[in-house]
Amino acid sequence: MPDVEGSERSLPNIVITGTPGTGKSTHAQLLVDASPVPLRHLNVSEIAKEKKLYENYDEEWQTYIVDEDKVLDELEPLTDAGGLVIDWHTCDVFPERWVDLVVVLRCDHTLLWDRLEKRGYSLKKIQENNESEIMQTVLDDAKESYAEEIVVELRSDSTEDLESNVDRIVSWIQNWRRDRGFSDQP
């Protein structure tokens, strides 16, 4: 794990990414609840909606087109303290210096289809996301944007996966802190 130049944060910043429906928000919330050190879940889509950090609403795709520069401006002041769990399907916009770990969630595409159907997505939107998951678009974006050692691909098909992923990330946080001389507790 390389040291992030100039970073003195005592808590890592973690990006949890993946195709919509793979389980980002569920993982992020469970991680915040399970972590012995304080973490903060930032659901970028929700924040963009609340703070109107979007360019417009795309009727055809039934989605907000988020203004990435505004999102970065909003998050920037929070990054120094660390402890952020940034939850978004787009991962390649965050500066490398902000990010200590990128978790890319992957899901079987038939399971994903069911999850997105339950969410009430249009057929077009389900198909687009399903294809994107099959093509591993988010994983490729993550690998292109961050050092290989900090990108971790995790399966998110079942609740067993969910639990073991959260345990794994908690252990990773503890190790990250130990490597930097911080204790296991806050």
Ligand SMILES: Nc1ncnc2c1ncn2[C@@H]1O[C@H](COP(=O)(O)OP(=O)(O)O)[C@@H](O)[C@H]1O
């Ligand atoms: N590993 C998993 N096993 C079973 N169900 C899951 C898993 N991950 C997510 N889900 C379910 O899939 C749906 C979408 O999860 P969510 O966390 O909202 O995805 P995202 O934030 O990536 O869009 C939710 O109903 C959630 O309970």
